Amino acid sequence: MIDFNAINDLIAPHGLAVRGGFHPGPDEGLPGQPATIVLIGHLGRSMWPAFQRARIEETHPLDRWAKRIIDGVAQRLEVTALYPFQGPPYWPFQRWAMRAEGLAQSPIGPLIHPDYGLWHGYRGALAFSLRLDLPAVAPSDPxxxxxxxxxxxxxxxxxxxxxxxxxxxxxxxxxxxxxxxxxxxxxxxxxxxxxxxxxxxxxxxxxxxxxxxxxxx
Ligand code: B12
Ligand code: SF4
Ligand code: SF4
Known part of the structure; x- marks a missing residue:
């Protein structure tokens, strides 16, 4: 059975973490009308050592690095990967994150995390046709x-x-x-x-x- 722990096991070695999930409605324009979206991102400095080790010399190195990792996970789980850099039009990652983790928008734009403040971001999302059980979301607004x-x-x-x-x-x-x-x-x-x-x-x-x-x- 797939749950957040199983996904975290696949991405934690890269300094990435599950950043919550939500059940999208049928009218959100998502490919294949998925039943669950799970967000993936970094918290604080978690991703930097793994990204440094990868030493990607191409343009958009962070996006390419994240895509390589998250595409691999998506293939393994037979789900679709979505990315914040795909666009325009862009997938509404911040709105998704508010639903997935209960975060609020700071007055300067980025969402604020109760523990990590403004030091976090989103690297991708996994779209599941399965309806996964999701933990309750606790809204926060420091x-x-x-x-x-x-x-x-x-x-x-x-x-x-x-x-x-x-x-x-x-x-x-x-x-x-x-x-x-x-x-x-x-x-x-x-x-x-x-x-x-x-x-x-x-x-x-x-x-x-x-x-x-x-x-x-
Ligand atoms: C285009 C874009 C930009 C543009 C324009 C940003 C803007 N404020 O309109 C530029 C290049 C200027 C930019 C800059 C930055 N960005 Co930017 N950006 C994006 C991108 C790719 C698309 C945004 C979008 O249009 N989404 C589509 C709409 C429909 O989605 P949405 O979730 O509903 O939109 C939310 C926001 O766009 C916001 N919003 C929309 N219009 C406006 C206008 C103002 C004035 C503000 C404050 C917010 C705001 O409100 C919506 C939520 O309620 C997103 C990734 C993504 N796919 O979302 C990253 C993203 C929003 N950016 C991010 C970051 C970190 C930054 C920077 C701090 C850059 C950096 N390198 O460190 C700066 C400064 C941002 C700031 N102060 O607002 C992060 C935010 C993470 C977080 N903690 O929330 C994202 C999610 C990328 C990521 N991979 O994590 N960005
Ligand atoms: S906690 Fe205060 S300083 Fe930090 S983003 Fe929110 S309003 Fe700004
Ligand atoms: S990076 Fe931040 S502090 Fe520096 S000029 Fe831009 S908005 Fe202002």
């Missing part, structure tokens, strides 16, 4: 109790405000010499007090920011 909201004031060029992300302002700053975001990751994310112990190491934070900047070229 931002509701965060009075100061330092994430909204930490950006040196004020690119992030409640419900607004000024991508050109962010990109222009990232193109300036010696900026801290490119060296270690977005300062707004670093300003958040939740899950600080899980913040990406500087190499990892810098990798994500450089990948974002490259995608903007």
């Amino acid at each position: 931002c509701a109790a965060c009075a100061d909201k330092p994430c909204l004031t930490a950006c040196p060029v004020s690119a992030l405000a409640l419900g607004r992300y000024d991508v050109p302002a962010c990109v222009a700053h990232l193109r300036t010499d010696g900026n801290d975001c490119l060296g270690g990751g977005c300062l707004a994310r670093h300003a958040c007090p939740i899950g600080r112990a899980h913040a990406y190491v500087p190499d990892e934070g810098g990798f994500h920011t450089r990948a974002f900047l490259k995608a903007m070229d």
Whole structure:
């Protein structure tokens, strides 16, 4: 019988983890009308050592690495793999994650995890024709109790405000010499007090920011 433990056994060696699941309705435009979607992602720094070991030299290395692993798991389980980078139009991974893990959206966009804060992401999903039993989802929203909201004031060029992300302002700053975001990751994310112990190491934070900047070229 397939359950989260069995899937975790296949992906944990790569630093990935099951990030919950949900039962989609028939009108969600999913291929083959699956009965269950299981999300896969990383929590904190979990994925970085395995990804580093893979040393992928191609373009979009993280997407290719994740696809290789998750395609392999999907083949083995005879299910369909879906990816956050497929698109546009993109699969609504954040909306899926809210259903699967009960996470809320932070004021700066990324979903916030009660333990890992803003330091997590999604690498793929598995679409099962079987209706799997799913654990109960416990909704969380640490931002509701965060009075100061330092994430909204930490950006040196004020690119992030409640419900607004000024991508050109962010990109222009990232193109300036010696900026801290490119060296270690977005300062707004670093300003958040939740899950600080899980913040990406500087190499990892810098990798994500450089990948974002490259995608903007
Ligand atoms: C296109 C895209 C971008 C674009 C535009 C983002 C945007 N805010 O509109 C750009 C390139 C700018 C971008 C930047 C970043 N992104 Co981005 N992005 C995506 C991508 C590929 C598609 C988003 C989409 O259109 N989905 C389709 C819609 C229909 O799905 P949805 O779930 O219903 O949409 C949710 C969001 O899009 C959001 N949303 C939609 N419009 C807007 C507008 C504003 C102002 C905000 C705040 C949110 C927002 O609300 C929806 C949920 O309620 C997703 C992956 C995915 N497939 O979802 C990653 C994704 C959302 N990005 C992610 C990340 C981490 C980032 C960055 C922090 C980059 C980085 N390299 O570290 C930055 C900054 C993001 C920010 N502050 O909002 C993660 C978020 C993880 C998390 N913890 O939630 C995702 C899920 C990718 C992943 N593999 O995990 N991103
Ligand atoms: S700083 Fe506060 S409001 Fe901003 S993401 Fe963190 S917990 Fe949420
Ligand atoms: S990466 Fe830097 S410039 Fe861009 S939003 Fe984050 S703090 Fe602002």
